[in-house]
Amino acid sequence: MELPSHLKSLYSHLLKHTIKPTKDLSFNFDNDLYKSIITFSNERMRIYENKSQGLKPPYTYNPILKEFRFCNIYRELDKQTIDFHTLLKPYVNDLPHWLLNMLLCRFICKPETIEEIGLLSFDEKNNAKVYEKLLSLPSPKYGSAYIFPISLIQKSNHNTREKFFCFYLPEIVHKVSDVIRMFKDVSVINALEKILPIFKYNFKFHWTEVLIDIAYQYPDYIDLFKRFPIGPGSLPTMKRLNSSKHPEDVCLDLVSTVPSNFEYLTYNGIPLYLSAENWEGIGCEYRKYTNLKEGKGRKRKYIV
Secondary structure: OEOOHHHHOOOOOOOHHHOOOOOOOOOOOOHHHHHHHHHHHHHHHHHHHHHHOOOOOOOOOOHHHHHEOOOOOOHHHOHHHHHHHHHHHHHOOOHHHHHHHHHHHHHHOOHHHHHHHOOOOOOHHHHHHHHHHHHHOOOOOOOOOOOOOHHHOOOOOOOOHHHHHHHHHHHHHHHHHHHHOOOOOEOHHHHHHHHHHHHOOOOHHHHHHHHHHHHHHOOOOEOOOOOOOOOOOOHHHHHHHOOOOOHHHHHHHHHHHOOOOOOOOEEOOEEOOOOHHHHHHHHHHHHHHHHHHOOOOOOOEOOO
């Protein structure tokens, strides 16, 4: 499926992701499981295509995929990611300003709240106004996709989410931006090792998400085809594929497979090959899929 035209100008990493990864035939997977993951992923892509073409439901006859919600195979197609990158695209030539507000967006995780409060800057008066607006909003004002671990900041001078977002982020983001500018095709794992000590709070999950965003707009800094952290949702799938290897290595092996029968998203007719980030997400969604087939897990029903 060809990438929608309005997204081609939104992201800056697309051309880089059309470069076919070097194929390494040394991997050793549970082959039946691998084929099942490809089948699942292809059906998810066909669902997205059917929806984007304006077809009427059902978009699939797979009973699990028909009834329950799953994330897109390509994160670039997720509505919230599109909303945040669209909002911040005018600021990409100013990394600190862009990064400050991408952090705000990912921490708040609710575009409607961002629209209500406005963006942060390096002006204290502006940020005080954003703080008051955020403080006064009724709940729920934060999204649930990325749970904020409030325990990490409770003993700090910025011991509420509102203070942390509006006053700590502007204070620290220039230092982090300076480090990021020194990156050249760095893996997300190596980037986390450099950034988290400077940021001073171990928001590994949120920073992983923001580093993906950085890779989408500043692809020379972060390479998503390199070593990528495997979250707890994806971990069971990676272990099932090959229990004898480190899950991060299994993910890199998946990158090298380049399945020829995959329903790739394309950019000007060229496949957007699956990065380690894509495969980690696929592992998480496939784990949800298998849990639901077994009557387990969180049941997020699909609403037409």
